Amino acid sequence: MTSSNWHFDTEKSLVESHGLKLDEFEKIVEGLGREPNLTELGIFSAMWNEHCSYKSSKYWLKKLPTSGERVIQGPGENAGVIDIDDGDVAVFKMESHNHPSFLEPYQGAATGVGGILRDVFTMGARPVANMNALRFGDPNHPKTKHLVSGVVGGIGGYGNCIGIPTVGGEVNFHPSYNGNILVNAMTVGIAKKDKIFYSAAAGIGNPVVYVGSKTGRDGIHGATMASSEFDDDSEEKKPTVQVGDPFTEKLLLEACLELMKEDAIIAIQDMGAAGLTSSSIEMASKGNVGIDINLSKVPMRAANMTAYELMLSESQERMLMVIQPKKEELARSIFKKWDLEFEVIGEVTDTKKLILHMDGEEQASIPINILVEDAPEYQRDYIVNDPSPLISFESKDFEDKDIISDLLKMISHPNLCSRKWIWEQYDHMVMADTVVRPGSDAAVVRVHGTNKGIAISTDCSPTYCRHNSYEGGKHAVVETWRNIVASGAEPIAITDCMNFGNPEKPEIMGQFVECIRGMGDACSKLNYPVISGNVSLYNETNGEGIYPTPAIGGVGLIRDLSNTMTIDLKNEGNVLYLIGESNNHLGNSHYLSIIQSREDGGTPSINLDDELKNGKFILDCIAKKLLKSVHDVGEGGVLVAIAEMCISGKQGIKIDITKDFLHGFFFGEDQARYLVEVSQNKLEQLEVDASKSAVKIERIGEIGGTSISINSIGEVELSSLIDHHTKWFNEF
Amino acid sequence: MKTHVIVFPGSNCDRDVAVAIQNIIGSSPEMVWHKDSTINQSDLIVVPGGFSYGDYLRCGAMASTSPIMKSVIENANKGVPVMGICNGFQILIESGLLQGALMRNSSLSFICRDIIIKPTNTKTIFTNKSTISKMPIAHNEGNYFANSNQIKEIEDNDQIAFQYCDENGDINAHSNPNGSINNIAGVFNKSKNVLGMMPHPERAAESIHGCDDGRNIFESLLS
Numbered sequence: 001m002t003s004s005n006w007h008f009d010t011e012k013s014l015v016e017s018h019g020l021k022l023d024e025f026e027k028i029v030e031g032l033g034r035e036p037n038l039t040e041l042g043i044f045s046a047m048w049n050e051h052c053s054y055k056s057s058k059y060w061l062k063k064l065p066t067s068g069e070r071v072i073q074g075p076g077e078n079a080g081v082i083d084i085d086d087g088d089v090a091v092f093k094m095e096s097h098n099h100p101s102f103l104e105p106y107q108g109a110a111t112g113v114g115g116i117l118r119d120v121f122t123m124g125a126r127p128v129a130n131m132n133a134l135r136f137g138d139p140n141h142p143k144t145k146h147l148v149s150g151v152v153g154g155i156g157g158y159g160n161c162i163g164i165p166t167v168g169g170e171v172n173f174h175p176s177y178n179g180n181i182l183v184n185a186m187t188v189g190i191a192k193k194d195k196i197f198y199s200a201a202a203g204i205g206n207p208v209v210y211v212g213s214k215t216g217r218d219g220i221h222g223a224t225m226a227s228s229e230f231d232d233d234s235e236e237k238k239p240t241v242q243v244g245d246p247f248t249e250k251l252l253l254e255a256c257l258e259l260m261k262e263d264a265i266i267a268i269q270d271m272g273a274a275g276l277t278s279s280s281i282e283m284a285s286k287g288n289v290g291i292d293i294n295l296s297k298v299p300m301r302a303a304n305m306t307a308y309e310l311m312l313s314e315s316q317e318r319m320l321m322v323i324q325p326k327k328e329e330l331a332r333s334i335f336k337k338w339d340l341e342f343e344v345i346g347e348v349t350d351t352k353k354l355i356l357h358m359d360g361e362e363q364a365s366i367p368i369n370i371l372v373e374d375a376p377e378y379q380r381d382y383i384v385n386d387p388s389p390l391i392s393f394e395s396k397d398f399e400d401k402d403i404i405s406d407l408l409k410m411i412s413h414p415n416l417c418s419r420k421w422i423w424e425q426y427d428h429m430v431m432a433d434t435v436v437r438p439g440s441d442a443a444v445v446r447v448h449g450t451n452k453g454i455a456i457s458t459d460c461s462p463t464y465c466r467h468n469s470y471e472g473g474k475h476a477v478v479e480t481w482r483n484i485v486a487s488g489a490e491p492i493a494i495t496d497c498m499n500f501g502n503p504e505k506p507e508i509m510g511q512f513v514e515c516i517r518g519m520g521d522a523c524s525k526l527n528y529p530v531i532s533g534n535v536s537l538y539n540e541t542n543g544e545g546i547y548p549t550p551a552i553g554g555v556g557l558i559r560d561l562s563n564t565m566t567i568d569l570k571n572e573g574n575v576l577y578l579i580g581e582s583n584n585h586l587g588n589s590h591y592l593s594i595i596q597s598r599e600d601g602g603t604p605s606i607n608l609d610d611e612l613k614n615g616k617f618i619l620d621c622i623a624k625k626l627l628k629s630v631h632d633v634g635e636g637g638v639l640v641a642i643a644e645m646c647i648s649g650k651q652g653i654k655i656d657i658t659k660d661f662l663h664g665f666f667f668g669e670d671q672a673r674y675l676v677e678v679s680q681n682k683l684e685q686l687e688v689d690a691s692k693s694a695v696k697i698e699r700i701g702e703i704g705g706t707s708i709s710i711n712s713i714g715e716v717e718l719s720s721l722i723d724h725h726t727k728w729f730n731e732f
Numbered sequence: 733m734k735t736h737v738i739v740f741p742g743s744n745c746d747r748d749v750a751v752a753i754q755n756i757i758g759s760s761p762e763m764v765w766h767k768d769s770t771i772n773q774s775d776l777i778v779v780p781g782g783f784s785y786g787d788y789l790r791c792g793a794m795a796s797t798s799p800i801m802k803s804v805i806e807n808a809n810k811g812v813p814v815m816g817i818c819n820g821f822q823i824l825i826e827s828g829l830l831q832g833a834l835m836r837n838s839s840l841s842f843i844c845r846d847i848i849i850k851p852t853n854t855k856t857i858f859t860n861k862s863t864i865s866k867m868p869i870a871h872n873e874g875n876y877f878a879n880s881n882q883i884k885e886i887e888d889n890d891q892i893a894f895q896y897c898d899e900n901g902d903i904n905a906h907s908n909p910n911g912s913i914n915n916i917a918g919v920f921n922k923s924k925n926v927l928g929m930m931p932h933p934e935r936a937a938e939s940i941h942g943c944d945d946g947r948n949i950f951e952s953l954l955s
Contacts, residue, residue, distance in 0.1 A: 156842050160870070161783040163744025247742050247786025339741065427844045427870040429935050430781075432748040437942075446940060561940060 010035050018045035019224040024376055031370035039307045039356065040364045044371070046274035046312055047281060050227035050537050053375045056503035057535045060516045068529045070492050077198060078119040078270060079189075080531025082493050084557050087193045088447060090454055091125035094133070094186035094495040094553040096536035100241040101183040103234065105150025110158040110244035112185040114316055117164065118270035121253050122319065124197040124260050125189025128431060129445045130159045132169035132185050133458040133497065133551040137178030139414040144173070145732065147181050154244075155185070156425040161246035162253065165434055166426035167443035170458050173414045176466075179230060179541025184497040186553040188456055190447055197260060199269040200286035201322045201348050206266060208280070208291055208346040209328075211335050212252045212318035215276070216301035218242050219314025229502060230541040240314075248317040248340070255338040256319065264327035271318040277311045279320040280346075281354055285372040290351035295358040299341040307356060307363040322348055382509035387468035390602035393586045398663040404714045406595050406667070407639050412724040413594045416636050418647075421729030439648065440566045441632050442480075442487035444558060453558040455489035461635070462547035463588050468603035469511045469548055473518025475603070478611050478671065480554030481526050482632040485615040486674060488565040488622045489556030491526065496533035496552050501545020503537045511548035519550060525608040526615075528554070563622050567631040569649030569677055572704035574628055576645075576653060577686065578638060580614050580673030581696050584664025590636045591667035610672040617695045618674055626682045626689075633673035639666035641675050642700065643708060647721055652705035662713070677703065733954065735761035735776040738804065738820075740795045745781035745817065745934065752934035753778070756950040766798040776813045776953055777804055779820030781870075781932060791834065791873045792822030801827050813857055813953060814926045818871055821918070821928035830919055830928045831886060832878035837871070838911025844870040846943070847909050849894040849917045849931055850901050856924040859893060861952040864901045865945035867936035869909060874930040876912035876919070886919060893918035893927055 006012045006022070008029065015025045018041055028044050029035055036044060050056060066074035072089055073081035079093035097112025113130060120127050132155055137144050148171075159166040164187070201208075219242035259265060267287065269279040276298070284291045295310050305313075323331055328344065335342035349355070354371070356364040410416050423438035435453050436444035442457040459479040465472030477494060484491040496519065501508040523529055539546040558564055569576070586592055587601025621627050629649065633641045646653055659665045678686050690697040709715035735753050739746045746763065753776075754760045761778070764771060771777060784795035795801070801823075808814045808829050816824035824830045837843055847869050851862035878886065886892060894917040898907040908915045910930075918929030933946030 153841075160842055160844075160872075161742070161744075161786060163782060245786070247783060247788070250742055250744065250783075250786075424845050425842045427842070429844060429868050429870060429932070429941075430744055430748070432745075432751060432935050432937070432941065435940050 008035055018042065019049050019227060020045055024048060027376065031374055032366065037364065039311060040366055042308050042312050043277050043364060043366065045224055046277045047371050048375055049224045052274050052278055054535055055376045056378050056380050056537060057498065057512065058377055059379050060513055063516060064520050064530045065523045066529050066531065068493065068527060071529055071531055074531050075533060078122045080493065080495060081123065081196055082531060082555065083193065084447065089191050089193050089196065090188055090555055091120050091123045091191055092186065092188040092495055092553065092555055093119050093532040094184050094497045094551065095119065095534040096497050096499060097183045097185060098180060098499060098536050098539055101151055102181050103237055104241040105147045106154040106157065107241055107243050109151040109154030109183050111242045111316055112183050113155055113158040114244045114246065114249050115272045116185045116187045117162065117249065118272065120187045120189040121256055122197065122268050122270045123191065124195050125191035126257060127164045127187050127189040128433065129188045129443065129456055130164050130166040130185065131443065131456050131458050131553060133460060134169065134171045135177045135182035135549060136173050137181065138175040139173045141178050151183055152422050152425055158244055158246045160427040162250045163430050165428045165430050167428050167434055167445060168438040168456065171419060171422065172462065174462060174547060176547040179544060180539040180546050182499050182549055184551045186458060186495060188454060188555060195260065197265055197268050199267050199283050201267045201283040201289050201291065202287045203266055203322065204289065204348055204350050206322050206348045207325055207328060207344045208293065208348060209321045209323055209331065210298060210318065210341065210343045210345045211321065212340055213245065213248050213315055214299040214301040214341055215310055215313045216315045217305065217309055217313060220309060220312045227538055229538050242314050242316050244316050251338040251340055252317050252319065255335050255340055259331055259334050262327060262330060264323050264331050265321055266324060267322040269320050271320055273314065275312065275314050281368060281371050283320065283322065284354060284368045290349035290353045290355065290368065291346055292349050292355045293346035295356055295363065297343050297345040299343055307358045380503050380509045381506045382513050383506040384510040384514055385507055388600060388602050391587055391600060393584065393664060395661040401663060403662060403666060403710065404716050407643060408716065408724045410590060410594050410636055410640055411643055411721065412727050414728050416590060416640060417728045418725045420726060421732060435561060435564055436487060436566055440487065441483040442489065444487055444564050446561060451561050453561050453564060455484045455487040455556040455558060456553065457483035458551060458553045459483065460549055460551040462549045463599060464603040465511065465515055465548040465550065467588050469514030470518040471603045471605050472548065473515035473550055474522040474606045476550050476552045477519050477522035477528065478606055479634060480552045481528055482615060484554050484556035485618050486565060486630040486632045488563040489558040490619065491528050491554055491556040493529050493531045494552050494554045496530055496550055498533065498535040499539055499546065499549040499551060500537050501540045508545055515548055515550045522608060526612060565622060565627060565630040567629055567645050567648050569645045569651035569703050570628040572651065574677050574679050574703045575683055576700040576703060577676050577678060578673060578698045578700050579618065579676060579695060581610065581670060582665055582668060582673065583670050584661050584668045585670045586664060586668050589667060589669045604669050604671055606671045613693065614672045614674065614695055617690065617693045621686065621689065626678060626686050627676045628679060629677040631675045633675060637667040637669050643721055645675060646708055646718060647725055650718065651703050652707045652718055653701050653703050654705065655701040655708065655710045657700060733757050733759060733775045734773060735778065736764050736771050736774045737761045737778045737780055738764050738766060738800055740766045740784035740798060742784045742786055743780050743782035745932065749778050749780045749817065749934040752937040752950060755938065756947050757954060764800060766800045769799045769803060771803045771807055774807060774812050776815065777807055779816040779823050781818030781820060784819055784823060792819060792826040795823045796826035805829060808926050811923065811925050815858065816928040817932055818930055821930055822873065824926065824928045829926050830921055831882050832876055832919060834873050835875040835877055836873050837875050842872045843909055844868065847931060848897050848899060848907065850897040850903065852892040852895055853890045856920060858927045858949055858952055860955060861948040864897065865948065866943045867931045867933055867946045869931050871930055874910045874912065876916040878913060883914065889922055891920045891922065892916055893920050894929055
């Protein structure tokens with residue numbers, strides 16, 4: 001359909017303002033056998049936008065491995081579920097709140113946390129940990145500080161109040177996010193295997209119940225806003241950002257968990273993006289039934305709300321449930337106890353239609369299958385750009401560079417400096433089960449009342465993805481896997497948050513396709529499937545897209561918490577070893593970017609066999625109690641990792657290394673590497689075991705003193721390292 | 733020992749303190765819903781941390797008027813040990829059981845980290861085992877204030893429970909995390925049976941917390 005032969009009564013501009021393409025409108029008319037009314041148009045707009053329909057990404061997402069021995073629920077529900085033994089399960093998901101957080105950072109980030117928490121407790125799990133992955137623009141960009149303060153404040157404000165610890169995350173700065181920051185929030189919850197709740201409606205005639213907060217006019221078209229690019233007038237979209245109320249969410253959490261102990265809930269779905277529309281349609285579609293709703297019954301915050309507004313509001317802290325009719329009064333009494341709204345607003349039907357009434361008049365009647373199965377799905381054109389070429393650096397390129405002063409510059413840079421300023425604003429200890437606090441490779445929380453723990457890590461290196469989307473996709477997965485291994489946990493599964501630019505541009509779609517391919521290969525090899533996730537496209541401003549950012553949240557299990565590892569060096573006299581091969585890969589490293597302001601040289605390639613071999617070796621050594629501390633060698637390379645271990649443990653080290661190309665060794669970002677601390681009486685066993693496993697192992701030096709000293713090069717006092725590491729945020 | 737933990741809507745350290753009481757005192761507390769009106773016969777009442785009623789008004793102001801607070805006050809006046817932690821401290825101040833005020837942190841941001849406190853008066857039921865202790869704080873409004881007359885009164889009457897200090901026990905500006913006057917981290921009522929403190933002893937109560945200095949407050953109540 002082109003705009004010249006428009007022959008419908010509905011105004012073309014109305015269709016376009018709902019984010020629908022003209023041929024998509026034609027599809028609606030074909031499905032309904034008539035033109036939709038305004039409420040129906042709004043519903044289609046809410047269901048068929050990119051955010052809710054995954055229309056550009058679905059085809060590719062299906063290629064990711066999603067099953068495994070421990071997977072109980074893969075993608076498609078509110079959150080994924082894995083088995084963590086003893087009848088316990090971990091429920092988790094990560095979700096983006098990018099567009100709203102750029103418009104209104106505090107509320108955007110806060111409601112991002114609120115939304116992902118609901119996704120997890122909807123499944124019957126008590127949330128036990130929040131994590132996040134954040135990207136901001138150039139640290140010197142005029143908006144950056146305001147956005148960082150707002151986002152950190154919003155994440156803390158919501159998590160602290162509801163009383164779920166925010167135990168870690170990651171933060172990056174890069175100019176590609178100047179116009180589109182990324183706020184990805186992850187929640188992990190714990191439930192019993194036989195008490196998981198799903199969203200498929202069932203039982204013709206059963207009541208459909210609305211619980212939580214009242215519905216207001218906030219957030220109308222939020223999901224549609226999140227499915228389009230920004231331009232200079234984007235500030236005007238601020239009213240589409242919702243406002244969070246963590247106190248009400250706390251009540252909703254407790255009320256839902258209390259009701260879940262009773263045999264009352266048949267289906268439950270959180271009202272997130274596209275509110276009442278997507279929740280009711282999702283429940284009906286999954287159950288292959290219809291739903292009738294009387295909108296006059298919806299608890300309203302504002303007077304004279306229309307059907308259109310009620311269906312599209314994204315007011316927060318609301319849930320939709322189908323319950324056992326006999327349990328209605330019990331359920332009502334629980335929600336009343338918690339001072340929450342509880343209203344029967346409709347019933348499950350056999351019509352397979354969503355039918356809405358208000359004030360006695362029919363407002364909408366749409367077959368569910370048109371909305372869901374017939375939703376547009378695109379296999380968009382894509383171009384895979386050649387990876388940026390590899391550059392082989394040599395010792396002579398760095399002869400005039402001082403390693404110690406380079407190290408200080410690196411650890412004081414916003415991308416590598418201490419994040420303490422951020423996580424001290426998050427309550428990371430409430431619930432009293434936090435075992436490893438923020439600042440190590442992975443956060444660890446105890447499964448309440450047991451001696452086992454969950455390790456969680458979020459990661460992604462967008463620069464790697466930009467210059468080689470395939471290896472970058474692999475890297476994001478592997479980096480979380482390695483972080484989890486370094487904490488002493490067996491990695492189990494991941495959730496992903498796919499943040500990209502406009503998928504209608506073939507090169508952006510090419511980045512997406514390649515990242516997925518890399519992620520899929522890594523997940524398959526490591527037996528580390530994807531169990532939930534979210535896609536955020538159109539992260540562009542004035543035609544300028546962000547770097548491809550497939551943020552990964554990984555989860556692992558520590559069976560015995562006494563095997564938990566942290567990065568802080570423990571004791572003088574112990575020896576630090578490097579595990580894994582070093583090949584001086586400086587391409588696209590933090591060294592080049594921070595010290596030489598260069599972004600080239602190629603993404604390091606990842607050998608998945610080595611990853612698996614070295615990771616297993618680390619876990620074996622931990623099980624044999626050979627190691628005192630472990631740190632994955634990631635951003636910044638070996639020397640930055642050593643500095644982090646020293647700062648964290650307040651221990652010095654005497655590095656005794658002879659290399660032809662010290663810069664390459666200290667700052668190269670080769671993969672599959674770990675630093676491990678070993679006591680003198682275990683050195684021999686470590687070396688013997690490494691040789692048996694054919695794992696490369698190198699002695700770095702002996703722990704002790706108050707400085708990092710490098711033979712023949714020089715030394716730097718710990719106090720100076722700490723000052724440099726904390727300076728940037730302290731002066732924020 | 734019969735213990736009670738009050739649960740307000742928005743309390744979120746109620747379970748944590750109940751676990752600590754169970755582990756240290758040896759019996760699990762009775763959880764008391766804020767709409768209940770009486771607590772009969774208690775050896776310890778804990779008002780836990782959290783964000784009662786969301787703390788959208790002045791922290792603790794709403795909770796201090798909850799039905800259960802009448803009974804908490806009556807018990808306190810009878811000499812029953814009452815302990816408010818973090819938001820619980822704010823609630824006890826708002827309900828008039830303790831003097832002073834808790835203002836926004838001087839940094840204007842939420843602070844969650846380990847701090848060190850020194851007991852000022854170790855001759856009370858709460859502090860007879862206390863020494864210099866490390867435990868976490870996690871609050872937005874922990875900046876204790878009292879006017880000079882009040883300060884003189886609580887000092888003269890040995891009502892300061894804890895002060896923020898450094899590792900050597902020195903009380904100085906550097907070790908003050910939130911701007912509290914005289915580094916005050918916790919105070920007693922006149923008869924020392926009511927304690928309010930910002931640090932969380934229940935989060936420093938077993939080895940996985942990295943430090944278990946918080947135990948000594950509960951152990952003190954046992955002896």
